[in-house]
Amino acid sequence: MDSVMGKEGTKRAGLNLQEESSKRQKIREGSKPTEEPKADEISQEDFQQIMMVDPVEVVYVEALQVKYPIINWEVYSEDIRRYCRIIKVGNHTEAYQIFVDMLNKFDRDDLVKLWDLVKERFSTTEPTDDKEKELWVELKRLFKLDNDDTLWKLQRYMHDPLVWRLYDTCGVYHVSLVRGHDIFMLVDKEYPLTRGLMTVMLAIKLQVDEYSEMANELLRKIFILVNRPRQ
Known part of the structure; x- marks a missing residue:
């Protein structure tokens, strides 16, 4: 019904x-x-x-003023929560718990660069961590249609x-x-x-x-x- x-x-x-x-x-x-x-x-x-x-209620002033390119990423734990840490030039880091949080702050260059890094890492291995799998799945659906x-x-x-x-x-x-x-x-x-x-x-x-x-x-x-x- x-x-x-x-x-x-x-x-x-x-x-x-x-x-x-x-x-x-x-x-x-x-x-x-x-x-x-x-x-x-x-x-x-x-x-x-x-x-x-x-x-949006929050305006990321720093992101608008200075652009720090992404150079790496990793998954880490804080208490019982799992985060994806984005590492940028100059040792600037940002932590995201869910994919939507990235979209609120990323521009297209950030998204493309992260996809390139994730794709490179999992070109020879499979993601084992749940947070790694989540990021891999969402980015692959965005850029590589199946x-x-x-x-x-x-x-x-x-x-x-x-x-x-x-x-x-x-x-x-x-x-x-x-x-x-x-x-x-x-x-x-x-x-x-x-x-x-x-x-x-x-x-x-x-x-x-x-x-x-x-x-x-x-x-x-x-x-x-x-x-x-x-x-």
């Missing part, structure tokens, strides 16, 4: 979004009621409707409540389900998202720290994919 209701809710959300966008397009262009909007047309008003500004990954098969269970957030400093967006499923994706990379999940994403709005061209482009891409004719 939950599965059926989820599918019906997703379908209604998609229809409502397309109908609302169609009405706005007709009003703007003064077109006849029978005309359909193009799949790649989305206005600034549409962007405002499917984007929610949620400013269509057979079971994560993509879990999409059929991903409905409301969802959180859809953009980390624009590193160009990553994150779809999170309250029950624990997380999908991290690069804005400029294509992933096998289902139409149903993308429709839910548009319905619940994209959370951003501020309005940006990257956020607009991400919304435009998902909007186009949702409205693409079925093959």
Whole structure:
């Protein structure tokens, strides 16, 4: 029953979004009621409707002023907690307990450099520590797409409540389900998202720290994919 209701809710959300966008397009262009909007047309008003500004409380002033490149990483324990320590030039270190914490502070160069270091380490060995496995899995999903990954098969269970957030400093967006499923994706990379999940994403709005061209482009891409004719 939950599965059926989820599918019906997703379908209604998609229809409502397309109908609302169609009405706005007709009003703007003064077109006849029978005309359909193009799949790649989305206005600034549409962007405002499917984007929610949620400013971060902490501003990393030091990160904005000085850039210290990443040179290494390691996993360490403090009491009962496990952390990933990022080591930068000048012996500057930062500790992160979860992957999202990195995305809040990293830029794209940091993310790419960390991926290169992690990939190099596990090119000849397998991660054994849980924290190492977590980092390896998330980075590999970001940069090295595997269509057979079971994560993509879990999409059929991903409905409301969802959180859809953009980390624009590193160009990553994150779809999170309250029950624990997380999908991290690069804005400029294509992933096998289902139409149903993308429709839910548009319905619940994209959370951003501020309005940006990257956020607009991400919304435009998902909007186009949702409205693409079925093959």
